[in-house]
Amino acid sequence: METYNFLKEELVKVNRDIFSLLSDTKSIARMADDSFADWEKTCNGIRRQITEEIIRVAVVGPIKSGKSTFINSLFKGDYLKRGAGVVTSIVTRIRSGKLLNAKLLFKSWDEINADIEQALVLFPSLSWRSESDRFDIRRKKERIDLQQALDALGTEHLITRDARNVNSVLLTSYLKGYERVQAVILADNVTRHYRDGSFAEHRDFVGSETLAVYLKDVQLEINTGTIDSNIEIADCQGSDSSNPLHIVMIQDYLLTTHLILYVISSRTGLREADIRFLSMINKMGIMDNTLFVVNCDFSEHESLVELNALIAKVKEELALIKTDPEIFPISALFNLFKAQPEHLSPKDGLRLEQWEKESALTVFSDQETERFKSYVYQKLTRERYALLLKNHLERLGVIAAGIDQWIYINQNLLSRDADSAGEIISKVAQHQESVKRMKTVIKNTLDGAVQKMQQKLKSDVDRFFDIRSGKVIKDVVEYIRSYRVSYDEYGENLKSTGFSNALYLIFQDFKHALDTYMAETVNPEVIRFVRTEELWIKNHLDSIADPYHLMVQDALSDYNQMMKSFGIINRAQAWQKRIRLPDLESIKNQMGLSLPPAVASLRYTAKIKTEAVLRLGFYTVVKLFKRLLKKPIQGKEEVLALEDGVLRMKRETEKSIIFLFKDYRENIKFQYFLKLIEAVSNNLYEALLDRFQAYVTDLSNMVELVSQKRFDKEQASEILKEMELTARQINQRIDAVREKIETIN
Numbered sequence: 001m002e003t004y005n006f007l008k009e010e011l012v013k014v015n016r017d018i019f020s021l022l023s024d025t026k027s028i029a030r031m032a033d034d035s036f037a038d039w040e041k042t043c044n045g046i047r048r049q050i051t052e053e054i055i056r057v058a059v060v061g062p063i064k065s066g067k068s069t070f071i072n073s074l075f076k077g078d079y080l081k082r083g084a085g086v087v088t089s090i091v092t093r094i095r096s097g098k099l100l101n102a103k104l105l106f107k108s109w110d111e112i113n114a115d116i117e118q119a120l121v122l123f124p125s126l127s128w129r130s131e132s133d134r135f136d137i138r139r140k141k142e143r144i145d146l147q148q149a150l151d152a153l154g155t156e157h158l159i160t161r162d163a164r165n166v167n168s169v170l171l172t173s174y175l176k177g178y179e180r181v182q183a184v185i186l187a188d189n190v191t192r193h194y195r196d197g198s199f200a201e202h203r204d205f206v207g208s209e210t211l212a213v214y215l216k217d218v219q220l221e222i223n224t225g226t227i228d229s230n231i232e233i234a235d236c237q238g239s240d241s242s243n244p245l246h247i248v249m250i251q252d253y254l255l256t257t258h259l260i261l262y263v264i265s266s267r268t269g270l271r272e273a274d275i276r277f278l279s280m281i282n283k284m285g286i287m288d289n290t291l292f293v294v295n296c297d298f299s300e301h302e303s304l305v306e307l308n309a310l311i312a313k314v315k316e317e318l319a320l321i322k323t324d325p326e327i328f329p330i331s332a333l334f335n336l337f338k339a340q341p342e343h344l345s346p347k348d349g350l351r352l353e354q355w356e357k358e359s360a361l362t363v364f365s366d367q368e369t370e371r372f373k374s375y376v377y378q379k380l381t382r383e384r385y386a387l388l389l390k391n392h393l394e395r396l397g398v399i400a401a402g403i404d405q406w407i408y409i410n411q412n413l414l415s416r417d418a419d420s421a422g423e424i425i426s427k428v429a430q431h432q433e434s435v436k437r438m439k440t441v442i443k444n445t446l447d448g449a450v451q452k453m454q455q456k457l458k459s460d461v462d463r464f465f466d467i468r469s470g471k472v473i474k475d476v477v478e479y480i481r482s483y484r485v486s487y488d489e490y491g492e493n494l495k496s497t498g499f500s501n502a503l504y505l506i507f508q509d510f511k512h513a514l515d516t517y518m519a520e521t522v523n524p525e526v527i528r529f530v531r532t533e534e535l536w537i538k539n540h541l542d543s544i545a546d547p548y549h550l551m552v553q554d555a556l557s558d559y560n561q562m563m564k565s566f567g568i569i570n571r572a573q574a575w576q577k578r579i580r581l582p583d584l585e586s587i588k589n590q591m592g593l594s595l596p597p598a599v600a601s602l603r604y605t606a607k608i609k610t611e612a613v614l615r616l617g618f619y620t621v622v623k624l625f626k627r628l629l630k631k632p633i634q635g636k637e638e639v640l641a642l643e644d645g646v647l648r649m650k651r652e653t654e655k656s657i658i659f660l661f662k663d664y665r666e667n668i669k670f671q672y673f674l675k676l677i678e679a680v681s682n683n684l685y686e687a688l689l690d691r692f693q694a695y696v697t698d699l700s701n702m703v704e705l706v707s708q709k710r711f712d713k714e715q716a717s718e719i720l721k722e723m724e725l726t727a728r729q730i731n732q733r734i735d736a737v738r739e740k741i742e743t744i745n
Contacts, residue, residue, distance in 0.1 A: 003381065003740070004228070004381045004385045004389075005228060007389055007737055007740055007741060008050060008230075008385075008389065010733065010737050011050060011389060011392055011393065011396070011737060012047065012050055012051065013733075014396055014400075014730060014733055014734060014737070015043055015046050015047050015050070015392075015396060016047070017726070017730055018039075018043055018396060018399055018400055018403070018730060019040060019043040019044075019047075021403055021723060021726055021727060021730070022036045022039055022040050022043070022403070024719070024723055024726075025723075036693065038686070038689055038690070038693055039399050039402070039403075039690065039693055042395060042399065042686065042690060043396075043399070045590070046392050046395060046396065048590075049388075049392065049586060049589070049590055050388075050392060052589070053230055053388055053586065053589060054095075054230060054231075054232050054589065055228075055230055055231045055232070055258050055259075055380055055384055055385070056231075056232045056234065056253075056256050056257040056258055056259075057231060057232065057233045057234070057257060057258065057259045057260075057261060057380075058234045058236055058250075058253055058254055058257040058259070058260045058261070059071055059233060059234060059235055059236060059261045059263060060236045060239050060250060060254075060260060060261070060262050060263070060277075061238070061239055061262055061263030061264060061265075061274075062238050062239050062240040062264075062265070062268075062271065062273055062274060063238030063240055063241070064238075064265065065238075065263045065264060065265040065268075065295060066263055066265060066295035066332050066333070067235055067236070067263050068080040068081065068235055069295070069332040069333050069336055070261075070263055070293060070295060070330075070332035071094060071233055071235050072332075072336050073332045073333075073335040073336040073339065074225055074227060074233065075094065075096075075222045075224055075225035075227065076224050076225045076336075076339035076340060077222070077224050077225075077336075077339070077340055077343075078336070078340070078343070079094070079100075079199075079220060079222050080092065080094070080206075080220070080235055081203040081206055081207035090206060090212055090215050090217070090218050090237065091217075091218075091234050091235070091236050091237065091249060091250070091253045092206060092218045092219075092220065092234065092235040093217075093218065093219045093220070093232050093233075093234045094219075094220045094221075094222060094232070094233045094234070094235065095219070095220070095221055095222075095227075095229060095231070095232050095233075096221070096222060096223070096225065096227045096228065096229045096231070097221030097222065097223055097229070098221075098223060099195060099196060099221065099223055100195065100196050100199045100221065100222060100223055101193055101194070101195045101196075101199065101220070101221040102193070102194040102195075102199055102201075102202035102218070102219075102220050102221075103191055103192075103193055103218070103219045103220070103221070104191065104192050104193075104194070104202060104205060104215060104217075104218055105189055105190075105191050105215065105216045105217035105218070106181070106184055106185055106189060106190050106191075106192070106214055106215060106216060107185070107189065107214055107215070107216045108185070108186065108187060108188055108189050108190075109136075109137075109138065109185055109186070109187060110187070111189075111216070112137060112174065112185065112214065113134060113135055113136055113137060115170065115174070115213075116135050116137060116146075116170075116171065116174060117134060117135055119167040119170050119171050120135060120171075121507070122500075122503060122504045122507045122508075123149070123167075123504060124149075124153070124500045124501045124504045137174060137175075137178060138182075143175055143178065146171065146175060147175055150168065150171060150172060150175075153168065154501070165508070166242065166243045166512075167508065169209065170213060172210075173209045173210045173212075173213040174213055174214075176210040177208070177210035177211045177213060177214055180210075180211060181211060181214045184214075185214065189216060202218070202220070205218075206218055231380070234253055234257075236250045236253060237249065237250060239262075239273065239274065239277035240271070240273035240274070240277070244512070244515040244516040244518070244519040244520070245515060245519070247277075247280075247519040247520070248518075248519050248523065248597075251280075251284070251519070251523055251524075251527070252597050254281070254284065254286060255527065255594075255595055256594065257286075257289070258289065258380070258384050258585075259289050259290075259291070259376070259379055259380065260281070260286065260289055260290040260291070261290075261291050261292075261293055262274075262278065262290055262291070262292050262293070263292075263293045263295050264292060264293070264294050264295065264314060265294075265295050265297065266294055266295060266296045266297050266300060266301065266307065266310055266329070267297050267300050269310060269313060269314055269317075270313075270314050270317045270318065275317070275321070276520065278290075278318070278321050278322075279321060280519075280520050280524050282321055282322070283524035283525065283527075283528060284523075284524045284527045284528060284531075285527065285528045285531045285532075286531075287321070287322050290322065290325075291326050291327075291328065291372075291375070291376070291379075292314075292318060292325055292326065292327045292328065293327075293328050293329075293330055293332075293372070294310075294311055294314055294327060294328070294329040294330070295330065295331070295332050296329050296330060296331040296334075296361070296365060297331070297333070298331055298334060298355050298358060298361050298362075299351075301361065303360070303361075304360040304361055304364055307329065307361065307364075311327060311329050314327065315327050326375065328368050328369075328371065328372040328375070329364070329365070329368050330365055330368050330369050330372060331355075331361070331362075331365040334352070334355055334362065334365055335365070335369060337351070337352040337355075338352065386741055387583060388583065388586060389737075389741055390580070390741060391580060391583050391586065393734060393737060393738055393741065394580055395687065395690060396734060397731075397734050397738070398687075398690045398691055399690055399693075400727060400730045400731050400734055401731065402690070402691075402693055403723075403727050404724070404727040404728065404731060405570065407720050407723050407724045407727055408568075408724070409563070409568060410720055411717065411720050411721075411724070412567075412568050413425070414713055414716060414717055414720070423566075424563075424566050424568075427562055427566075428562075428563075431558070431559050431562055434555070434558075435555055435559065435692060438551065438555045438692075439688075439689070439692060441551075442548055442551060442552075442685070442688060443685065446544075446548070446681055446684070446685055447681075449544055449681075450677055450678060450681045453537065453540060453541075453677050454673075454674050454677055454678075457533060457537075457669070457673045457674065457677065458669055458673075458674075460533060461533075461665055461668060461669045461673065462665065462669075464529050465661050465662075465664070465665040467658060467661075471525075472522060472525055472526065472661070473657070473658065473661050475521075475522075476517070476518070476522060476657050476661075477654055477657065477658075479514070479517055480514065480650050480653050480654050480657065481650065481654070483510060483513065483514075483650065485506055485509075485510075485642075485643075485646050487639050487642060487643070490502045490505060490506060490642070499638050499641065499642070502638070502642060503642060503645050506642065506645075506646060506649075507649060510646075510649060510653075514653065527595075530595060530668070530672075533673065534584060534676070537584070537673075537676065537677055537680065538581065538584055538680075541581055541680055541681065541684060542581045545581055545684060548684075548688060552688055552691050552692070555692075556691065556692075580687075581680075581684065584676070584680065587676070587679050587680050587683055588676065588679075590679075591675070591676075591679045593672065593675055593676055593679065594672075595668070595672055596664060596667040596668055596671060596672060
């Protein structure tokens with residue numbers, strides 16, 4: 001990273017010096033006024049982008065695979081709590097900083113109560129609640145009543161598919177953590193900082209499910225390690241989480257990442273949950289940016305031969321999803337212990353001593369660690385960073401060359417008599433009118449192209465999310481309609497716990513199945529569609545950039561020919577270089593544009609239960625009449641009511657799905673795609689203007705000031721001479737940076 005950091009700092013200095021040079025033009029009274037305002041705006045934008053550009057790396061993997069330990073080893077200290085709670089869905093983001101700081105964003109009361117409301121839909125034993133009142137955890141009686149209702153739940157409500165039921169865990173966590181956090185939570189989201197000595201306190205929140213449930217976001221700043229400040233590393237919730245909504249949160253973060261590191265424990269190898277999650281990544285179209293770390297547990301392996309056999313097996317299995325996967329067998333815990341031997345407990349110190357004696361394993365891990373660092377350096381620096389620097393460098397090169405040409409022309413004018421200078425200025429003014437008209441033509445035609453692109457995108461989005469012709473919604477609706485309930489499985493619950501409990505269990509199974517389908521099947525399809533459309537935007541704008549580039553070249557070529565007739569040659573060749581389309585990721589970061597969150601879970605209401613209970617009452621009355629009339633009684637009233645409840649549940653869910661996708665469709669059109677096209681086209685237009693700027697600046701001020709003896713010609717010449725020297729030095733530095741960027745590529 002040292003080379004990149006040097007080049008980045010050099011580019012920041014070049015940008016600052018160019019901005020200073022533009023300011024120097026104003027030292028000559030009224031000569032420049034606001035003629036270079038556009039260039040100054042460009043320099044300010046480049047400064048922000050260079051310093052604020054974030055490269056995101058996601059560390060993903062199953063629970064207990066060693067993700068937190070791996071990240072700790074990168075930052076050379078125990079900063080993240082290892083083995084954190086498995087039910088939390090927080091993506092912990094880590095960056096390098098000057099100070100040790102944990103920034104925790106807490107949910108608002110409304111967000112907390114909304115979470116609880118959803119967990120209580122069709123919840124059994126709700127006789128203590130009024131249907132019309134929203135739950136508010138701040139009311140002591142409601143907390144007590146809810147706790148009693150949870151205590152009354154049977155095992156079937158607490159354990160689902162051999163795992164703890166997500167809703168019961170959520171509700172229990174909120175209740176248990178309430179007393180600890182009630183003084184922190186406000187009506188709006190609140191952020192708390194835990195700096196330096198209090199930094200470790202943040203672990204109490206992220207490491208405990210009863211407190212983590214109150215968090216919305218966690219960001220850590222760590223002042224050790226060799227990670228660049230522009231790199232964000234995220235510790236993501238386990239990819240084998242039993243809660244599909246956790247997977248959705250990971251998906252949302254993965255959309256912003258430039259590199260994914262998937263961690264696999266050498267104790268378990270690749271499991272079914274890993275294959276399922278990696279297949280989802282593949283569907284999203286981001287598998288190319290994925291590397292694999294086999295986190296080696298030295299205590300589990302007798303020899304390097306045994307470890308290599310496991311690695312070979314993992315690679316063979318991964319090859320079914322990604323051709324020739326890049327795998328790095330590394331002991332994260334060994335690296336962490338080695339980085340901080342003075343902070344180890346006696347037990348961990350003995351483990352480190354024992355491992356260091358097993359030279360075959362430790363040397364192998366060390367070699368792979370170095371290979372990993374080199375490979376990631378190449379992925380981030382040579383590919384991502386080099387692209388960013390090139391984009392900025394080209395813009396600065398055009399501006400610096402333009403300033404140099406402007407200085408040269410003004411120097412030439414000052415060396416002439418008033419008549420000769422006046423003739424040149426008159427000709428330049430005529431040509432500038434032509435250039436201004438050209439700018440208008442370019443703006444109008446570019447606006448027209450953008451409108452056509454926006455129409456095409458709107459049509460694509462409408463077609464993709466269309467309920468009749470679109471595949472996604474049609475598939476979801478079909479999934480809902482074809483969902484089958486085995487009522488025999490719930491028969492025992494009907495007998496032992498009653499109708500409401502059975503309906504709740506059916507609802508929970510249905511909701512979990514649908515949420516899983518949305519997370520693993522629907523969201524990847526939506527994301528793949530978005531990435532395809534983004535690629536089309538880039539390619540299409542790239543194709544129309546060439547004609548605009550030719551228009552600029554023709555206009556400036558005519559201008560240069562005219563100036564050459566007066567003996568003034570063009571020294572700035574930067575405008576001849578092809579206009580590079582702005583990087584989409586940089587534009588999105590600059591504009592704060594992000595894809596709307598992945599299609600979220602559905603919001604359910606208690607109407608399903610109300611109607612099911614009414615149907616049960618109806619069937620009970622029918623049963624009573626049959627008894628009175630001494631007609632045959634089948635005794636399946638509860639099952640019939642359950643069937644009606646499930647039918648209503650499916651219908652309500654189908655309506656919600658259609659509404660959800662309609663809302664998402666409009667958001668993705670107007671809040672993302674249309675804004676993205678406009679932002680990229682504006683950036684392209686500004687790049688075109690950069691080339692015109694030196695040629696449309698008024699040259700009459702200098703001659704006018706000198707001819708009216710309001711400014712000393714020698715003084716003006718001296719200022720321009722100093723500016724020329726500075727401009728040439730800047731251009732030389734730009735050439736040097738460009739050459740170094742080419743060498744790291």
